[in-house]
Amino acid sequence: MIRNYCKTALRSLNRNRGYALTNVLGLTLGIACTVFIFSLVKYHLSVDAFHAKKNRIYRIVTENRLEQTVYSPGGPPPVGRAFREDYTFGEKAARIYVKRERLISLPHSSDNQKFLEEDGVAFAEPDFFHILDFPLVQGDKNTVLTNPNTALITERVAKKYFGDTDPMGKIIRLDNKLNFRIDGILRDLPENTDRRQEIYLSYGNLKDYNPWAGNDNNWLSYADELQSFVLLKPGVLPATVNQAFHDFSSKYYEGNYVKEWRFRLQPLSDIHFNPDFDGKVTKQSLWALSLIAVFLIITASVNFVNLATAQALNRAKEIGIRKTLGSFRKQLFWQFMVETALIVFIAIVLAFMLLYWALPLLRSVFEVPVMSIFFYDYHLLIFLPLLFLLITFLSGAYPGLVLAGFQPVLALKGKISERHTGGFSLRRGLVVTQFTISQLLIIGTLVIAHQINFTRQTDMGFTRDAIVILPLPTGDKSTVSTLRSEFSRLAGVERVSFCTQAPASESGNSFEIVYDTRTEKENYDVVFKGGDEQYLSTFGLELLTGRNLHPSDTVREYLINETLAKKLGVSNDGVIGKNAIINDTKGTIVGVVKDFHNQSFHTGIDPLCITTQSNWYNRIAVKINPSNLRRTLEAIAPVWKVTFPNHVYEYDFLDDQIARFYEQDYRILRLVQTFAGIAIIIGCLGLYGLVSFMTTQKTKEVGVRKVLGASIRNILWLYGREFVRLLLIAFLIAAPMAWWIMNSWLENFIYRINIGAGIFIMAVAITLVIALLTVGYRSLKAALMNPVKSLKTE
Known part of the structure; x- marks a missing residue:
């Protein structure tokens, strides 16, 4: 019976090629998009879901309850250690400090090879690898990173650095400062993880690399990069731990800080999706994509129903003859369903061929991490038959009932009209x-x-065109002076400023402020931007009142924005000459700049200050005449390389950073x-x-x-x-x-x-x-x- 249905269906489709082709094309496009969306959604849902103890893994996050609550996926440096020592809730606890865009060199190589690692490095406590499952292919999991100056790298990085040579025991150098011996090799990271660092360093060296991050007594500041992961003991509820964190704040804070500083556990399954704590995508976005997939399938199925019911008039006599020769309504219905199933099957095959060909293009154009071998995904092997049945039913059920319901007498007389097809x-x-x-x-x-x-x-309140941002590996006075002089001589260079960040940046530092003679700090933090006396002119910031900063290597004066003046409750003119203590450093407010957007349009304008602090400078902003852009960039490169021969040269345009x-x-x-x-x-x-x-x-x-x-x-x-x-x-x-x-x-x-x-x-x-x-x-x-x-x- 099925064989006869298939043979008849093929004949019918061959006779109506235009009808079949239209339906196949529509369904192919709809199915291809649906499968792509399914793979994309499944990828996001699978991120970090491969860890064996995922239901017991949490991250300690910080809520700083000021005028507006500030959320951070990290915390103060001692949080992870204090949790481990003060409570018995955790089976394991480990801290990790991530630093992106780091220079790695091979000091023992013949030409001192250098690599700029965009994902950076991570200083990690040994128990980190007992909490999260990143298996080693070489080395002992129980001893790695326990000794100072040791490192783990992935197989991919080992191949990049050392080729086919055994990397164990080899030396790598971080930022031309610290040497580390490779003590283990990690299996290459899976695509579906948010942990993208491929170089892990001993946490014991963190205090040498960054004294602030390695200070176990620093409870009054935090960083997103410094995070603590815990593995709860079986049966311990996160609500119990969160309740205990109230006592945690009381123990380590005094006064108003007790109410301001709050910690809680964030489940591993929430990390990828929570925008408050730097999640990559929201679950609402995944629901929206899934809804679009449903829309596309409905659109393709509607096409099928429309064309099939219209085509039914042309098949009226065929149905009349079949009924006269004894075909039952059920047989005619299933005959049409087989035709529909055949079209859907062809469309699925074509959709897979299209996706197989287009997947590299989709990954690059849409910048989506869909797995390249999703054809072997068992989830997809379950999804596809269900999709096949759904589309076949949606597309074929109603037209099949219409065709099977024709009266043979009317059909043979050619009196079937549109009203008989719906x-x-x-x-x-x-x-x-x-x-x-x-x-x-x-x-x-x-x-x-x-x-x-x-x-x-x-x-945005500042100039962002034709400004090039260069790294500043070392900001000592003589280097800064030499670079400023050399860059200023170049034709096409209009301004040069040494700073910590551009006016708008994704990351930044915020500190408490105590204004003038007030005894209490304000109930909000102030964004801190380091910049020299050329900062305003380079970025085109408008000074509303007062004067610009005088040249200095230390913090002596502050420029503040309008928002901070308003929050202080003082007029722009009234704030000039007043003192302020920001980041525990006293300075005089000498000017007020017009508000500018210091982050994306997703957020509001923060209260901020600009001050000279040369030991924080890590970037050079160069304003270039657009007409000489290429020649000027070519001239800048050798100057920078001569000044920093042991570093990797790179640059970025400010407008690209903002994009x-x-x-x-x-x-x-x-x-x-x-x-x-x-x-x-x-x-x-x-x-x-x-x-x-x-x-x-x-x-x-x-x-x-x-x-x-x-x-x-x-x-x-x-x-x-x-x-x-x-x-x-x-x-x-x-x-x-x-x-x-x-x-x-x-x-x-x-x-x-x-x-x-x-x-x-x-x-x-x-x-x-x-x-x-x-x-x-x-x-x-x-x-x-x-x-x-x-x-x-x-």
């Missing part, structure tokens, strides 16, 4: 569904694009743009098929109308008016839904666009033009047909 009203509803989904995606694309353009074009604030938003935009385009393509395939069917059904009507004097425009409107009405109905449904969804997305930005009428008008215009172009081609072909030939056709 009528055009059914197809109206399905087309409205397609248009609604397309317009939802188009409006979403337009809103995201407008917001990103807003971030690009809106004045990275919105990497996740760019990624979402590219995904939504692509899926919106595919939804439109699928919809157009369905529209073209429907119009083709309509022109066949209305051939005689068109001929009569033309004989009676109808113009080509009248004929085109005959076909187009119905779809224009449906599009407008879809818009009325999609617009309020899209407005609500996109307003929710825009709440992630403090500074954002308003969704105006222009976006909705543009969305409906785009859909209208695409629909009319699709309908217009086939309609024009019908309108230009010779009426004599049309009247002979039926």
Whole structure:
């Protein structure tokens, strides 16, 4: 029976190739996108889920409850040690300190090879590898990193540094300061982990590398890079530990600090998804992607139903003959379901071929870490049959019931009409569904694009064009003086400033402030930016009142922004000449600068200060004349390399750094743009098929109308008016839904666009033009047909 169904189905599809091709193409695109989204969502859900004891692994995070609560995935340096010593809740506890973009050199190599590691290094306590499962291929897990000046590296890094030579016992040097002996080799990191560091160093050397981070008595400052992981004992509830942390604060803090400093456990499963603690993606985003996949499958299935019910009229006589020869309704239904299943199966095969070919492109364009060998994923092997059954049922059940329900007498007499196939009203509803989904995606694309353009074009309060940021490995006075002199001589260099950060940066330092004669510190922290006397002119910051900083190597004076002056409750002029203690250092406020955005538009403008502190300077900002950009960059490189021969030269444009604030938003935009385009393509395939069917059904009507004097425009409107009405109905449904969804997305930005009428008008215009172009081609072909030939056709 099944063999007969398949043979008949193949014959039917061969006779109706246009119908089959349209459905296969639509379903292929829908399935390919759905599988891609499934793999992407599954990847994010699998991040760090491979650790054997994942349900007992937690990170100690910090909530600093000031005027506004500040969240940090890290904490003060002693937190991990104190938890280990004060409580018995943990089976293991370990601290880890990550430092990105570090220089690694091989001192014993013939040419002193140097490597700039973008993911940096991690100083880790030995128990870190008893909590998280990063297995060793060489070395003893129980002894690695217990001795000072020892290191672990991954297989990939070992290959990069030493080739085929055994790396065990070899020496690597960090930032031209500390040597470490390789004591073990880690298996290469899996793609689905947020821990990207491939070099681990003994935590005992942290105090030599960074005295602040290695200070076990420093309870009043914290850093995101310094984190503590714990493995709770079986049966210990995180709520119990969180309750105990109240006593923890009372023990190590006094006065108002007891209320301000709070610690709690964050589950390992929450780390990747929690934006408060630097999560990579939100679960809401994954739900949104999953919903888009559902939309695309619905769109492709709607195409199938539309075309299948329209095609049913052409198969009426076939059904009549089959029923006359004894076929039962159930047999006819399953015959059509087999045809549907065959089309869906072909579409799945083609979708996989498309994905296999396009996966490298998808990974690079969308910057998504979808696994390249997802074909061997057992989750996908479960998902695909379920998807196959779902699409087959959605696409084939209703048309199958319609076909099987034809009355044989009416079918043989050719009296089956549209009302017997559900009528055009059914197809109206399905087309409205397609248009609604397309317009939802188009409006979403337009809103995201407008917001990103807003971030690009809106004045941030400083100059960001043609400013190059260079690393400053050492900031001693003589080096700074020499570099300033050498750079200033170069043609094309307009300004040079030595600083800790650009005005806007993803990371920064915040400290308490005690203002003037007040005895208590303020209930907020102040962002601290180190910059020399050229900082304002290089970045084009506007000084509202007072004067600029005088040249100095130490903190003597402060510039503050308008926001800080307002928070202090003092006028811009009234704050000039007053003293302030920031980061335990007293200085005089000498000027107020106009507010500028110190982070992305996702957050507000923080109270901040700018001061001279040369021992903190780690960057050089060079303002270049745009007309001489290439020549100037070529001239800068040798000067820098001569000054720092033991370091790796690199540079970055400030506007590129700012663009990275919105990497996740760019990624979402590219995904939504692509899926919106595919939804439109699928919809157009369905529209073209429907119009083709309509022109066949209305051939005689068109001929009569033309004989009676109808113009080509009248004929085109005959076909187009119905779809224009449906599009407008879809818009009325999609617009309020899209407005609500996109307003929710825009709440992630403090500074954002308003969704105006222009976006909705543009969305409906785009859909209208695409629909009319699709309908217009086939309609024009019908309108230009010779009426004599049309009247002979039926």
